[in-house]
Amino acid sequence: MDILFENGTIRTLERNSPDAQALLVRNGRIAAVGGRTAVEDQTGIDVRRVDLAGRTLLPAFLDAHSHFTAVANQFLQVSLEGCTSWADMQDRIRDYIRRERIPAGQWVTAQGYDHNLLSERRHPDRLCLDAAAPDNPVVICHQSGHMGVFNTAALERLGVTAQTPAPAGGVIGRENGTLTGYMEENAFLEFQKRVPMRPLESFLAAYRKAQDLYASYGITTVQEGLLRRELVPLYQALLADGSLKLDVVAYGDPEGAEAARQAFPESVRQYHRRFKLGGYKMFLDGSPQGRTAWLRRPYQGEQEYRGYGTLTDAEVLDMVRRAGTDGMQLLAHCNGDAACAQYLAALDAAAREGVDLAALRPVMIHAQLLGRDQLPEVRRLGVIPSFFVAHVYHWGDVHLENLGPGRAEAISPAGSAAEKGIPFTFHQDAPVIRPDMLETVWCAVNRVTRQGRVLGREERVDVRTALEAVTVHAAYQYFEETDKGTLAPGKQADLVILDRDPLAVPQEELRDIRVLETWKDGVPIFCREA
Known part of the structure; x- marks a missing residue:
C-alpha cells in the first residue's frame, strides 16, 4: 500500500531542495517528495492518505550517542533523579x-x-x-x-x-x-559490571519500554554506546526475540566488540535484524560536572588538579591503529580539552603511519571543553565532534563554578565548529538525561542555563543547523547518509510528525514542541494519545 502525506508542512532538510507539499511512501521507503500534484500522480491504486492537518513532517531523529541497555536498565532500578x-x-x-x-x-x-x-x-x-x-x-x-x-x-x-x-x-x-x-x-x-544482572525476561520487557521512550521523542536510530562482553548474551536474546523496532548501532570496548563479532558476524558494519556493530569505543577521561574531565588548565580554585586521563598515549594510539586495521569506526569519550588533545595527537600519528582516517570517520564524544584553538586540527583530521550541548542547560551553572566564566561559556563550541565548516552532531548520553531531541535543539539555539543565564552567546547556532545535527549529520556519522537524515526519494521512511514547525516558532518555544507520531520504515511506531 502507498502512503501519501499531505496538507501540512514538510521540511525535507535537503539543503539544495525546496520544502515539499506532499510525500509518498512505498515499501518502507520514500518514493516521491515535492509538489502535491506531482507526487499524487505517482500514487498507486491502493493509497492510504495521512492528513497532516497543518502539522509538520520531518526526517526522524538519530541518536548520535547514548547507552541503549542502560536506558532499558533504568526501568529496573530506583530513580534518584530530582533528589535534593x-x-x-x-x-x-x-x-x-x-x-x-x-x-x-x-x-x-x-x-x-x-x-x-x-x-x-x-x-x-x-x-x-x-x-x-x-x-x-x-x-x-x-x-x-x-x-x-x-x-x-x-x-x-x-x-x-x-x-x-x-x-x-x-x-x-x-x-x-x-x-x-x-x-x-x-x-x-x-x-x-560485576553486579549480577536481572532475569532475562525482565530485561526484554525493559528493552521494549526503552524503545517506546526513544520513539516518543521522534528517534528511530539509537546507539549502544559501550557494548561490553557481558551484554552480548542480552543482545543474542533480544535479536532472537525479534522485538527490535528501532535500528541499534553498537560500539564495544575491545573485549565486547570481539565477542559481538563472534556472536553476530552478519551484523558487522551492516544491519541484521536491526542491529549493527558500528565500531569501537574508548574512554579518555571523565565528566566536568564530576570534576574528573581531564583539562589543560586546573579547575577553578585549584592550584594543580586538572582531572585525569584513563589511558596512556600508547594505548590510545594502539586503539586507533586497531580501528584502522579492522576497518571499524572509533568513538572516543573526550570531555576535557586535554583528553581531546590526546585523541587528536593519536589520530595524527596514526594518519602519518598510513591509517585512512577518512574511511573511519572518527568521532569525539561529548567534546565539552574542546578548545576553539583545537578546531582546525579537528577539521584537518576529519573528526566528527558529537556535542552534549544540553549540558549548557542542565549543568551550565555548575560549569561556571568548576571552570570559571571563560571556559564555561565555550563548552560545546558548536557555533565555532559551524563557522569552520565542521560537521557535528548532538546527543543526550541517555540515560544521563532523557533522549529529548527538541530540548537539545532548544539548548543549542538558546544556550540558557537552569538559572536563566545565557552561556556562550557566540556559540549559539540557528535552528536549521541544530536540526541538521540530529538528522543529516547524525546519519553521516553512522555512514548512513544515503538511507537516512533527509526526506529524499530512495531513503528510508523514518519520519516524525510534530505539532508545530521548529523553523517557524519563536526559538524560545522549541522545547515546547510535541512529537505526535514517529514512523519507522513507513510504519507508525509511536502515536501520542489525544
Missing part, C-alpha cells in the same frame, strides 16, 4: 524495597543522583546507604554514569576491602584508611 538530599535518596530506596517487595540479600540498584543538586553538596557514603537498606547490597550510580557509591553489603559481596587497589584511571574512596563506598571512573565501571 541524602534523606530523599534514602526514602526513594526504602520505598522501592517496600513497594517491589525486594527480599533480604537481593541487589538493589539505583541511578540518577547528582551531588551538585544535593543540599549536602557531596556524594553520599556507604553508611548512608546502609541506613536505607540494611538487609540488601546497594549500588547507586551518579547521573553522569562516571561515579557512584556502594553500601557495606555490596562492597563485601564484591570482595572490596580497604587494601583493594584502584584500577588505573579510577578512584576507590577512602577516609582514614576506611572505605567510604564511593568510586569513580574505571574503578566504578569495573565493580559495577
Whole structure:
C-alpha cells in the first residue's frame, strides 16, 4: 500500500531542495517528495492518505550517542533523579524495597543522583546507604554514569576491602584508611559490571519500554554506546526475540566488540535484524560536572588538579591503529580539552603511519571543553565532534563554578565548529538525561542555563543547523547518509510528525514542541494519545 502525506508542512532538510507539499511512501521507503500534484500522480491504486492537518513532517531523529541497555536498565532500578538530599535518596530506596517487595540479600540498584543538586553538596557514603537498606547490597550510580557509591553489603559481596587497589584511571574512596563506598571512573565501571544482572525476561520487557521512550521523542536510530562482553548474551536474546523496532548501532570496548563479532558476524558494519556493530569505543577521561574531565588548565580554585586521563598515549594510539586495521569506526569519550588533545595527537600519528582516517570517520564524544584553538586540527583530521550541548542547560551553572566564566561559556563550541565548516552532531548520553531531541535543539539555539543565564552567546547556532545535527549529520556519522537524515526519494521512511514547525516558532518555544507520531520504515511506531 502507498502512503501519501499531505496538507501540512514538510521540511525535507535537503539543503539544495525546496520544502515539499506532499510525500509518498512505498515499501518502507520514500518514493516521491515535492509538489502535491506531482507526487499524487505517482500514487498507486491502493493509497492510504495521512492528513497532516497543518502539522509538520520531518526526517526522524538519530541518536548520535547514548547507552541503549542502560536506558532499558533504568526501568529496573530506583530513580534518584530530582533528589535534593541524602534523606530523599534514602526514602526513594526504602520505598522501592517496600513497594517491589525486594527480599533480604537481593541487589538493589539505583541511578540518577547528582551531588551538585544535593543540599549536602557531596556524594553520599556507604553508611548512608546502609541506613536505607540494611538487609540488601546497594549500588547507586551518579547521573553522569562516571561515579557512584556502594553500601557495606555490596562492597563485601564484591570482595572490596580497604587494601583493594584502584584500577588505573579510577578512584576507590577512602577516609582514614576506611572505605567510604564511593568510586569513580574505571574503578566504578569495573565493580559495577560485576553486579549480577536481572532475569532475562525482565530485561526484554525493559528493552521494549526503552524503545517506546526513544520513539516518543521522534528517534528511530539509537546507539549502544559501550557494548561490553557481558551484554552480548542480552543482545543474542533480544535479536532472537525479534522485538527490535528501532535500528541499534553498537560500539564495544575491545573485549565486547570481539565477542559481538563472534556472536553476530552478519551484523558487522551492516544491519541484521536491526542491529549493527558500528565500531569501537574508548574512554579518555571523565565528566566536568564530576570534576574528573581531564583539562589543560586546573579547575577553578585549584592550584594543580586538572582531572585525569584513563589511558596512556600508547594505548590510545594502539586503539586507533586497531580501528584502522579492522576497518571499524572509533568513538572516543573526550570531555576535557586535554583528553581531546590526546585523541587528536593519536589520530595524527596514526594518519602519518598510513591509517585512512577518512574511511573511519572518527568521532569525539561529548567534546565539552574542546578548545576553539583545537578546531582546525579537528577539521584537518576529519573528526566528527558529537556535542552534549544540553549540558549548557542542565549543568551550565555548575560549569561556571568548576571552570570559571571563560571556559564555561565555550563548552560545546558548536557555533565555532559551524563557522569552520565542521560537521557535528548532538546527543543526550541517555540515560544521563532523557533522549529529548527538541530540548537539545532548544539548548543549542538558546544556550540558557537552569538559572536563566545565557552561556556562550557566540556559540549559539540557528535552528536549521541544530536540526541538521540530529538528522543529516547524525546519519553521516553512522555512514548512513544515503538511507537516512533527509526526506529524499530512495531513503528510508523514518519520519516524525510534530505539532508545530521548529523553523517557524519563536526559538524560545522549541522545547515546547510535541512529537505526535514517529514512523519507522513507513510504519507508525509511536502515536501520542489525544
